[in-house]
Amino acid sequence: MIAWRYLRARRAEGGVSVMTWISLIGIALAVFALIATLAVRAGFRAEFVDTILGANAHVTIYNSADVNPNGQLDRAISNYTTMAENIAKVPGVTRAAPLIKGQIMATANGRNAGIEVFGITAQDLAAVPRIAHPDKSWGDFVDFDKGVAIGSGVAQELGLRVGDQIKLISPEGVKTAFGTSPRVKSYEVTYVFTAGRYDIDRTRLYMPFAEAQSYFNREGTADEIEVMTADPDKVDALVPDLLKAAGGRAMAWTWRDANGSFLEALTVEDNVMFVILSILVLIASMNIVSGLIMLVKNKGRDIGILRTMGLTEGAVLRVFFICGAFTGLIGTAAGVILGCLFAIWIDPIFSVVNYLSGGGVWDPSIRGIYHLPAKLQLHDVLSSIFLSLGLSFGVTIFPARRAARMNPVEALRYE
Structure with missing residues (x-):
């Protein structure tokens, strides 16, 4: 109840700061970018492999x-x-x-x-x-x-x-x-x-x-x-x-032998992109710390009064943990929705981008396939959710513990 009251408070009343809104938007955009990238990566790999297997032999047998x-x-x-x-x-x-x-x-x-x-x-x-x-x-x-x-x-x-x-x-x-x-x-x-x-x-x-x-x-x-x-x-x-x-005299040449180096390059690129975008999610989550520290500073008097009335350190920690976690939760939910919508509507979105740029954004002679595909996979979405929530909850613990350990006497000394 107290956390919800702080989240609804206006800025002039010492409520959620602008930094918290920035962190919420940052997390949403980072999760959106992560899901969109993973969907495009999965779609490109699936389309590439499907065109290989759909028009070429899985195994070629020839004589030495x-x-x-x-x-x-x-x-x-x-x-x-x-x-x-x-x-x-x-x-x-x-x-x-x-x-x-x-x-x-x-x-x-x-x-x-x-x-x-x-x-x-x-x-x-x-x-x-x-x-x-x-x-x-x-x-x-x-x-x-x-x-x-x-x-x-x-x-x-x-x-x-x-x-x-x-x-x-x-x-x-x-x-x-x-x-x-x-x-x-x-x-x-x-x-x-x-x-x-x-x-x-x-x-x-x-x-x-x-x-x-x-x-x-x-x-x-x-x-x-x-x-x-x-x-x-x-x-x-x-x-x-x-x-x-x-x-x-028979010898074999599989489709993996013919395309193994390209598939390996895709795998390395996938891992690198996931790490880079995970760092973006971490950076966005770190903004929660700034916003939460400002909230703790503004609510120092409240913390002192609540502690004097008998509120435990654990209860104070939960209050501010909920404030920070709520920011990460809302940002993650918004990012997941945006990322899924992007993957679902990628064709019209890409058509608009191609039109605004004058065409020629996607060159099939270089990329092999004719369009930018996207494939939503449950484990990609879940990994993005767990990563974002894990980082958001993790960085919230430090300022929440700081608030819980605040001395009531020091908090009320100048009141």
């Missing part, structure tokens, strides 16, 4: 290099059908598909672009979620066997639409008595997709498996086996079984 009769290193998989069937039987594997891969030059409308070709059957491509069911698409996926499917970035770069012709040029073409001549062939664009990753949409082209074998001189062979698993996070545990099912 062997010297063929011509003295050349050969990694071709001749028994790809049997190998894919054996791999598909491994518990935890959802799909195993033979692939043909190659890098070529594409040209159309007087423009050129380097692209990566994936030769795959229509049935296997239909099981790739970010390609068969992308964010945006043009054309009909069922027409894939009649031509090629390209990313929206390739289509934009070359000025292509569904139904147009794209010319592919491979340096490894027809072998003649005078050497190897480049192979040039035109295909109809039957499907355009936006997978959600700039590097995929900008460089990738899918071609029917049999046509890719013919185009790249891979008749009767495959370059690798694309493996999808039920739980990509546990893919490392499946590698020994996959290699055993694939055969003696």
Whole structure:
């Protein structure tokens, strides 16, 4: 009751000082920044990993290099059908598909672009979620066997639409008595997709498996086996079984191997940002000390009278602890609300920021994905709440103890 009376008192009556209001606002903004940062971090990681797993193999199985009769290193998989069937039987594997891969030059409308070709059957491509069911698409996926499917970035770069012709040029073409001549062939664009990753949409082209074998001189062979698993996070545990099912020359390359350094960099950045923003919360909480010390000084006469009437030190400590803790509690609650609202409405907020800045705030060619995502996670919100309340309650103890230990005689000497 006494603490509530002090909190409601006006400044002229020696109530809550301006410093306390500053600390409340500071805590709210610090908690808001912490929750917003954690939500954006979680959203970015989730979107990045989802685009990796949604358009790429969880595990790639390929053969180690062997010297063929011509003295050349050969990694071709001749028994790809049997190998894919054996791999598909491994518990935890959802799909195993033979692939043909190659890098070529594409040209159309007087423009050129380097692209990566994936030769795959229509049935296997239909099981790739970010390609068969992308964010945006043009054309009909069922027409894939009649031509090629390209990313929206390739289509934009070359000025292509569904139904147009794209010319592919491979340096490894027809072998003649005078050497190897480049192979040039035109295909109809039957499907355009936006997978959600700039590097995929900008460089990738899918071609029917049999046509890719013919185009790249891979008749009767495959370059690798694309493996999808039920739980990509546990893919490392499946590698020994996959290699055993694939055969003696098989080697594995997981999605973690391909993106491990980037994910590690994200983890380090996440930890650093959490520490920095925690320091901001601490700085905001320290303002409670200033406000509470001023409140204790203004209420010295009251403390002396209450102690003389028999109020214990513990009761006085609780009075001023409640005053400081209430500031931290209200500031934390306001920060949590603001942070959650920011994460929920991040798309319109970012659109306004992008509009006011004239556009180009988010460059997908640098960041890989097309928008700034945010993902609210319960443990992130709870960690922010516990951190803010813990710091707020902790710094309140010192001035509250000082008030409790005040000598009533000294407090009333000059009254």
